[in-house]
Amino acid sequence: MKLKIKKWGINGEGIAYYKKKPVFVMGALPDEVVDAEVVEDRDRYLLAETKKVLEASPRRRKPMCGIWKECGGCPLMHVDYKGQVRMKEASLKEALKKYAGYTGPILPVLKNPDVLAYRNACKLRFFNDDGKLGIGLYEKDSTHVVKMERCLVHEKELERVRVDILKVLNEHHAKAFSKRDDAGYRTLVMKSFDGKIQVVLVTGAQEIEPEVVQGIMAIEGVVSLWQSVKSRDENEVDVFGKTMIHLAGEEKIEVQVCGLKLHLLPRSFFQLNTKQAQRLYEVVREWTPKSKGIVEAYCGIGAMALLVSGKAKEVVGIESIADAVVNAQENAKQNGIENVRFVCGDAGVELKKIGQTMPVDTLIVDPPRSGLNAQMREAIRESKIETILYVSCNPSTLAKDIADLKAYRIVKVQPVDMFSQTPHVETVVLMSRKEK
Numbered sequence: 001m002k003l004k005i006k007k008w009g010i011n012g013e014g015i016a017y018y019k020k021k022p023v024f025v026m027g028a029l030p031d032e033v034v035d036a037e038v039v040e041d042r043d044r045y046l047l048a049e050t051k052k053v054l055e056a057s058p059r060r061r062k063p064m065c066g067i068w069k070e071c072g073g074c075p076l077m078h079v080d081y082k083g084q085v086r087m088k089e090a091s092l093k094e095a096l097k098k099y100a101g102y103t104g105p106i107l108p109v110l111k112n113p114d115v116l117a118y119r120n121a122c123k124l125r126f127f128n129d130d131g132k133l134g135i136g137l138y139e140k141d142s143t144h145v146v147k148m149e150r151c152l153v154h155e156k157e158l159e160r161v162r163v164d165i166l167k168v169l170n171e172h173h174a175k176a177f178s179k180r181d182d183a184g185y186r187t188l189v190m191k192s193f194d195g196k197i198q199v200v201l202v203t204g205a206q207e208i209e210p211e212v213v214q215g216i217m218a219i220e221g222v223v224s225l226w227q228s229v230k231s232r233d234e235n236e237v238d239v240f241g242k243t244m245i246h247l248a249g250e251e252k253i254e255v256q257v258c259g260l261k262l263h264l265l266p267r268s269f270f271q272l273n274t275k276q277a278q279r280l281y282e283v284v285r286e287w288t289p290k291s292k293g294i295v296e297a298y299c300g301i302g303a304m305a306l307l308v309s310g311k312a313k314e315v316v317g318i319e320s321i322a323d324a325v326v327n328a329q330e331n332a333k334q335n336g337i338e339n340v341r342f343v344c345g346d347a348g349v350e351l352k353k354i355g356q357t358m359p360v361d362t363l364i365v366d367p368p369r370s371g372l373n374a375q376m377r378e379a380i381r382e383s384k385i386e387t388i389l390y391v392s393c394n395p396s397t398l399a400k401d402i403a404d405l406k407a408y409r410i411v412k413v414q415p416v417d418m419f420s421q422t423p424h425v426e427t428v429v430l431m432s433r434k435e436k
């Protein structure tokens with residue numbers, strides 16, 4: 001069917017209308033006229049794919065990657081950067097209006113200085129590539145692996161090391177994971193900061209030969225090597241298995257941000273775009289008021305809690321991953337910061353407890369995509385917190401949470417582009433308790 005695209009959808013698709021029903025058209029941009037094929041007919045909307053662009057938007061461009069459609073990691077690769085930024089602004093504005101009723105100003109997006117080669121981490125799947133070990137990414141919504149020759153959004157160092165690791169493994173006749181044998185190579189996980197790389201090989205129940213360890217450690221830039229053993233019975237959703245073995249090099253990897261030196265173990269989270277993480281953290285530091293007590297919930301390795309340490313007598317970080325809490329505690333020590341401590345646990349549960357032992361007037365939250373859980377929202381409602389800085393990677397859950405926190409009003413909104421070529425947008429919202 002012929003459709004005129006009216007606006008952006010939150011996943012980077014174009015939205016048109018057919019007999020008043022919204023049609024989400026993959027691969028189409030606002031203002032375009034496309035010939036689309038309906039792939040799903042639901043009660044309240046239709047899903048369609050672009051078959052032919054009849055009138056193209058000036059924002060459309062030829063995708064630079066040959067596998068962008070199959071891989072699905074960069075759904076906006078057919079849109080120029082100006083168009084990508086507009087898409088992100090539109091999706092944030094729409095979510096804040098729809099769920100939180102907010103129609104006030106939004107600061108201009110802090111643009112990504114490197115729209116390619118910005119990703120400092122990757123998780124790639126090994127597979128059997130005609131008798132050799134191959135590497136790739138899961139095809140969108142499938143368990144089929146798309147072979148990857150190169151990835152344009154990975155940092156160049158990661159790409160170089162990925163190719164060399166595959167070479168070493170193939171020289172030693174490594175095999176992809178087989179459920180039957182419960183052995184073989186499953187996933188390659190890497191993090192890269194300042195040219196130094198931490199590598200984790202996720203395998204079945206097997207030993208890694210010393211020659212493979214030596215070969216990988218000889219690759220320029222590799223400073224830390226781990227094995228994660230994940231047997232066939234373990235949860236597919238978690239990338240790592242229960243057993244982590246430190247094979248060679250340093251245990252942790254160092255990242256330097258905003259004047260802090262921070263260390264990470266493989267399980268600890270860090271933002272995927274180091275340069276833009278710094279800009280995000282600077283916004284949080286600048287917007288955090290002088291306070292009696294600050295809590296940073298969902299703190300990872302503690303970067304923001306440490307950065308705002310000068311703004312309060314006492315700062316507490318809460319994080320559920322034990323390794324990240326160990327890193328955060330060591331990071332405080334190494335940076336000579338004495339008024340920040342970290343607790344391991346669920347954000348909502350711990351926030352309530354902390355509120356009983358110290359005055360908390362400022363809260364920083366940076367939850368996963370699912371947003372704040374019910375317990376956390378309740379803990380905030382029952383608290384005396386005056387200021388909330390909400391850092392979010394998902395405008396919809398951000399806006400729904402804001403709508404739920406009725407005692408607070410939005411003061412400022414700052415989007416940051418951390419994930420160019422994708423529809424994702426990172427946002428900092430400053431909220432203040434409404435006057436009674």
Ligand SMILES: C[S@@+](CC[C@H](N)C(=O)[O-])C[C@H]1O[C@@H](n2cnc3c(N)ncnc32)[C@H](O)[C@@H]1O
Nearest residue numbers: 269270271298299300319320346347366367368
């Ligand atoms: C988006 S990351 C933010 C990390 C950190 N703020 C940073 O800038 O690197 C979310 C973090 O929340 C943690 N997390 C997830 N659910 C949690 C919960 N219920 N309670 C506490 N922490 C949680 C994750 O382990 C992860 O480290």
